[in-house]
Amino acid sequence: MSIFEFEFMRRAFIVGFILALIVPCIGTIIVLKRLSMIGDALSHASLAGVAAGLILSINPVLGAAFACILAAFGIEAIRKKIPKFSEMSIAIIMSAGIGLAGVLSGFVKNTANFNSFLFGSIVAISDFEMYFVAGISLLVLLSFIVLYRELCYTAFDELSARLSGVPVKTVNSIFTVLTAVTVSVAARTVGALIVSSMMVVPVACSMQIGKSYRQTVLYSVMFAVIFTLSGLFISYYAGLKPGGTIVLTGVLCLLLIIIIKKAAGRTVRQ
């Protein structure tokens, strides 16, 4: 197939596939903790890191990762201070991230590079970025597998998890770092503005059909892989932006699942 004749497309498929394995794993826990918007807040904060990286001439992905980690711990800290309105912490950090990114972007000389982070540039991944994404992804995936039970129990009920011996604070801190690094590497590829959709949409699809927690995790990974690969194919042949196409493929699939499920439910009732 001609699409794989190009080095940049092969790289895009490899990076897209790797990200599709880890993003929904993190997304499942985020959705179950009712923190779906955290991806948005972190990705906007990552833009501030990208701008800072470009100004200081350090790799913008590293800048994004650093900003995301700071933002994620900021959200946790605010969440603990105002537990009754914990979702406010996401809005505060998101506003701060947008504000800082807006101010710092004024000092960035190469605005094209900065703009590529807004909607992603999966087809313009460098060798360093590909290895960086692969390394981070391996770390996230291994951590997710090792902490599978702890993350599930903490998402279900933190107090019960603590009583049964789960080191909740440590698990939450590790998960915060995992979320931050996942968002920062995903922001580079699918774009900061749509990374949270990549976290939530595959999980939303799998929750419609999953019959257990394990299935929900596995199906969300499966959906993410399908959306990413089909999104890349569609974007290549239709000449569309890959990041947006991947997310729109997912949203369309979610709508279809909901419609089919509703129709099937109606048929069963009749």
Place this chain on the structure above:
Amino acid sequence: METVIKAQDISFSYGGEPILYNIGFSVNKGDFIAVTGANGSGKSTLMKLMLGEIQLQRGNIWLFGTEIRNFKHWPKIGYVPQNGTARAGGFPATALEIVRLNLYSNCGLMRFPTKALYKNADEALKLVGMQDYSKRLIGDMSGGQQQRVMIARVLAGEPELMLLDEPTTGIDAESAQSLYMLLSKLNRERKLTIIMITHDIARAADYVNRTLCLEEGSIVELMREQILTEQYHRHKHPQRSAENNDEHI
């Protein structure tokens, strides 16, 4: 008689407003206690203090003979939270997966449950009469069934003390009755010490051996006769009793 919980001179206030004032009580092994009181009387605060979820401001609590500040054996305590069923409703996990979560207390970090522990989870579901629902999503169950699964989850960890925060909220009268019967059976047959917050004292009184009532910051132990008198008045003057309840709410 072994003392499971001893609380002494506990005072607690939110933003300067006292909720609990110089409260003291003790719980013995094998007790089945109902804690009742009007909304805002500090029942949930007292439970959070016993669980170490909020810090003591004054007084002290001993759990299994150890001061709560130094207490490390939390897996000895099982907890069924208030609105646990509402929270569980949207969680995409089967009853068995939920119950198996609490096997953690017996195996810990980086160690996977053995076959014997998995059997514990199966038996816990059987004990609460939910073995036929083990593969069903928790969200697809009724409130009463979900609450049974929550209890099975706690039992899988083999606790010595079970704390329940309003376990019958949001479930119908028949399911509530059968839940009390289940708790009573666990208390009798497994010698499980149970402390349960409830508004439904009239029904719960038939199953518990002690009733503690929180009122205006202090705690009093209600005698069975007092509860029966209250029940009598409820039957005799349902309207007045309902009005009294409204005042409490």
